Amino acid sequence: MKDYELFFEVDPVPKGRPRFTRTGHAYTPKKTSHYEEQIKAIYDLHRGPCFEGPIQVELLFNMPIPKSFTKKVKRQIEDGDYKHTKKPDLDNLAKAVLDALNGVAFVDDSQIVKLKLEKRYHCCPGVWLQIKEVVN
Numbered sequence: 001m002k003d004y005e006l007f008f009e010v011d012p013v014p015k016g017r018p019r020f021t022r023t024g025h026a027y028t029p030k031k032t033s034h035y036e037e038q039i040k041a042i043y044d045l046h047r048g049p050c051f052e053g054p055i056q057v058e059l060l061f062n063m064p065i066p067k068s069f070t071k072k073v074k075r076q077i078e079d080g081d082y083k084h085t086k087k088p089d090l091d092n093l094a095k096a097v098l099d100a101l102n103g104v105a106f107v108d109d110s111q112i113v114k115l116k117l118e119k120r121y122h123c124c125p126g127v128w129l130q131i132k133e134v135v136n
Contacts, residue, residue: 032096
């Protein structure tokens with residue numbers, strides 16, 4: 001069974017809603033497309049494999065801790081007692097990463113048969129990725 005793990009040291013960005021030109025053509029917002037390009041480039045730089053069969057993907061989003069948080073809240077975060085329940089939505093964070101890796105880490109995102117997602121506050125913002133081949 002083949003598996004691969006990688007940590008992306010970039011602040012997580014959610015997938016933005018498509019924007020439209022005056023003529024009605026849709027395009028991806030610049031912040032989203034830049035983030036997806038970063039994810040793709042980091043994966044390529046680490047020479048990650050391209051999975052071809054059914055896979056399971058695990059994504060852990062380390063969200064930056066706001067400077068405005070009190071010491072008490074920061075201690076709760078360290079203890080795992082304070083959860084990230086603010087925006088951005090977890091599904092939009094995952095969508096941006098999976099769209100960036102489509103055709104790079106896996107042939108198509110339809111190969112994903114199991115998906116585990118989590119977001120939390122952390123002192124080291126970024127995205128931890130694990131891809132595992134699923135054996136029938």
